[in-house]
Each structure stands twice: as C-alpha cells, then as structure tokens.
Amino acid sequence: RMKVSFALLEQNEIVHRLDKDLNQMDLIIGQLLESARLQQSNKALHIETYFLPSFISEAIEEQESCGRLLVDDEVPDIAIDIDVGRIKFLLRNLINNALTHSGDEQKVSISFNKNDSHVLISVKDHGSGIKETYLKDIFEPFTSTSPINNRKTNGLGLGLFLSKRIAIAHGGELAVFSQEGKGSIVTLHLPYYA
Secondary structure (H helix, E strand, O other): OOOHHHHHHHOOOHHHHHHHHHHHHHHHHHHHHHHHHHHHHHHOOOEEEHHHHHHHHHHHHHOOOOOEEEOOOOOOEEEEEEEHHHHHHHHHHHHHHHHHOOOOOOOOEEEEEEEEEEEEEEEEEOOOOOOHHOOOOOOOOOOOOOOOOOOOOOOOOOHHHHHHHHHHOOOEEEEEEEEEEEEEEEEEEOOOHH
C-alpha cells in the first residue's frame, strides 16, 4: 500500500529517496522471511534434479560481470537435487561478494571437486581478505567485514547468512577460508547421489 501511495505522489527528490528506502526495507523483510522459512524446514525447497554442468553454465551466463570469472573446465558430470532459484541466489551472492572485494580488475575463480557423496564448489577472490576477528561471525545476520560507518558496499549483512541457510536446507555446508591480504575462498558442499 505504501508503494502505491508513493506512486500517486508528485515525483520529487524526497519521494524518490523514500521509495528507495522502502524498497530496501522490503528487501530486508523478504530476506528475513526467507531465512525463517528455510530454518523451519527444508520443505520450503522446490527440489529438481539438475545436470551440474548445465546449471553452472546457466548461472554464470546470468552474471553481469561474467568476463571477470575464471570457471574451471572440469565441472563434474553429475546430477544434483537442488532448488534451482535458491542455489542460483547463493552462487550469485558468493560471486558478487568476491567481485566486490577483488577490486575492478582482479579475476574471480570458480572451481569444483567431488568425492563419493558431495560436490564442492569454490569461489576464490584475490582481494584484501577478511580479518580473523570477523571470520567467526561471518554467517551471522547483519554482519559485515568492515565497520558500519566505513563500509565499501551497501550490503545489508544478510547475504551470507541466507546463503548458509540455503546450503544447510539442502543438506550441505558453506565455509569461508581467508587470510588478510591474500583473498578469500568460499566453499559450498552439496550432496549428490551417484
């Protein structure tokens, strides 16, 4: 109702700012609701069997900065059971974080590994890395790797929190490995059935 009201108002700078704030609030509420749904049950997932190379190819093509991505040619020829929209959100979030923290020129690499029961998707950046003090809380809601008054991004601190919930709902795991000054690697473990 508020969005409709704003649309009816005479457009000016204040209305545009309020509309932007309302969109931001809507995004926060949507992500918090999504995390609550995922925490309560994996029944919120819409599982489909997908061929991993096709899924990765699709997800990369949808990425705006795909020219800066180095994707390992060795995508395992396996089928995975996933909620396509949610895993795409997760991958997009990991890639965007890596691109944001790598500067304008650095490449981001995506690699794959598998064992008998899990596939491992790793997103590696060559940015400044994450301070050890932030690593333990990186998956907590509203967490950022920089102080709130000195943030380089407009992120809400919900992306990794929600991504972790998506991974867990799939029976998987999300982990971050980082060294200050040497970049970060975020790994997604997903189960698959041979």
